[in-house]
Amino acid sequence: MQFSGLDCRFERLAAPLPMHRARVDATQWSALAFAVATTKGRLVSLWGSDRRAMGDGFAVATAYATAEGLLWVELGLDVMRPAYPDISRFFVPALRMQRAAHDLVGIDAEDSVDSRQWLRHGAWPADYFPLRIENTGQERFAPQPDNYPFVFVEGDGVHEIAVGPVHAGTIEPGHFRFSVVGEKVLRLEERFGYTHKGIERRFMGMDIDEGARLAGRVSGDSTVAYAWAYAMAAESAAGVAVPERAAWLRALLLERERVANHLGDLGALGNDAAFGFALAQFSRLREDWLRANFEAFGHRLLMDCIRPGGVARDLDAAAAAQLRRDAVALVAEVAELKDIYDEHAGLQDRFVTTGRVAPELAARFGLTGLAGRASGQVADLRVDFPWPPYDKLAVTASTQFNGDVAARVAVRFDECFESLRLIDALLAALPDGPLDVPIAIRDAASGAGWIEGWRGEIFVALETDARGRIARCHCHDPSWQNWPVIEHAIIDNIVADFPLINKSFNLGYSAQDL
Amino acid sequence: MWHILKYIARHRRPGASASPTRSPTLSPSRHRAHLIHPDILAILGRALAIRHVDGGSCNGCELEIHALNNPYYNIEGLGIKFVASPRHADMLLVTGPVSRHMELALKRTYDAIPAPKLVVAIGDCGCTGGIFGESYASCGRVSNVIPVDVTVPGCPPPPADILAGILTALRVRPSLAPDEGTASDFTPGFN
Known part of the structure; x- marks a missing residue:
């Protein structure tokens, strides 16, 4: 080509x-x-x-x-x-x-305009590069001084608010540096890398199956998407295709993960606008959903259900029928809660126009995934390149153009309904057949995996050495693209709206710190 | 508003009508969680403030800690609150292998919690370093960085296990838990 x-x-x-x-x-x-x-x-x-x-x-x-x-x-x-x-x-x-x-x-x-360090804080010296082959990744260093040059905003009445790495709630660590006048945010600068735990170095030397476990732990909320992307990369390196039933079960797992995350986020978004009722109801629905995951697949977050070559567990007819009834019941519940959201003036007042990313800005910054679709960036791998089984399901991508918190909430509701439709369709026509194919890589090979996770596109590039062990595995999260856009989404908003705006994107820390 | 009240009226108890197609014995963990509740109430007298620190986890454990706040586990109803400042906390929940970039922040958080303080390490990574282990970027398990009272294994541990771990921590450090008979008189220590 x-x-x-x-x-x-x-x-x-x-x-x-x-x-x-x-x-x-x-x-x-x-x-x-x-x-x-x-x-x-x-x-x-x-x-x-x-x-x-x-x-x-x-x-x-x-x-x-x-x-x-x-x-x-x-x-x-x-x-x-x-x-x-x-x-x-x-x-x-x-x-x-x-x-x-x-x-x-x-x-x-x-000639890059910004060559400041990013993942390295003070844990290792500037002349140490963990992925170079002369290093083992097991070196230990005394903490180095870490004077990160934040961009400083000067002016009458401008002051800084430094937040993190430990945040007020139960979330991942990162640092936000706000420059504000009164309540208004003039500039936000993010700094991440706090959860960098050497994942890419860890991959090196692992065999394909060990790597699958690690890929499933790049980001707990997207474990299915990572596991599938990694498995696709391994299968592409080995040149094997997974059986039909395995592909359908993988899609079922991926859509269940999407629904679980949207339920959690929709509740949390209501809660961030002081609507506690929403958190109680959505977190109840999410808990029911996770318990059903455990019953059907043996893990609440569906970790390790996808493995290179296929899937680790089958679903019997009774369990499939139960999951189908659950999906139908959930549609009615979420529809009712959506009506409550739509009619709630106080909630809409907080959502509408808050944290707006106009489509032009989104295009310039490469905003992707769910947040991109809320800002008119029409892209969804399930629609653009429907791979099995999505080629049989005619997925509809949700698109909004306002780019505010309300638009991201609307996309979440749309995608929740669409995923529930997909789950119903997948379970209605689940093909019979084997669950996996043997997969063996015994020499240098390479492959890639590309999956539309709930947050956006997850990409895995995998290369093996002459013995078939992992020489390099790179995992990419859409958070890389979307975090810089939050720095713009917050401008001219008030500090108190940051949690709401941040939650409406709900980006990963571990997923990009690696 | 009418809509909201109607919805609440129909969902008086979690699980009661959430999924009408399911039998009420959906999950054994619900029963387990409910068995722990009276013990926690007796020991705490409705007051435990927890500060959570993510030492570098994959966020799986965070999702399950979040779940403790849902109506099934209802930990606020037991008097357990997650607080924003370590100065307000009695207990520290730590998840993840501790990344070297979080080592200092975790130590500082630990130091800022008034004594007596309890530390619970959540998840396989917190207990042993898990799949990430120790490296140039990771300190491994939580006890490599701060003293740990109780570990809760699992990847991630389900909410009922985390709740049980919190209870165990209260039991292993009797200095913090008063006699059961005087539970309601218990006042957290300040220093």
């Missing part, structure tokens, strides 16, 4: 979604970024690797989403001077990913 007339050859990966891979030189690297940007493609991910163990140098890779599918593009870098042309001028979300690639592998984006 060729893309936009560029003279680099893309090989199609063996995967249910259209994914293509090519090696490029530095000129093609920049030309391709430009071509993707001008054809309204999106940057999915950017990461670095150390290939010296395979007699190669360093490498930087990107994944782009285009109308033709995913393009996995790789640029080899000089060992002595590992640098590559910056692509953040085409894709804003690349900035933090480039900074992370520096912290982990020690490769640099030339």
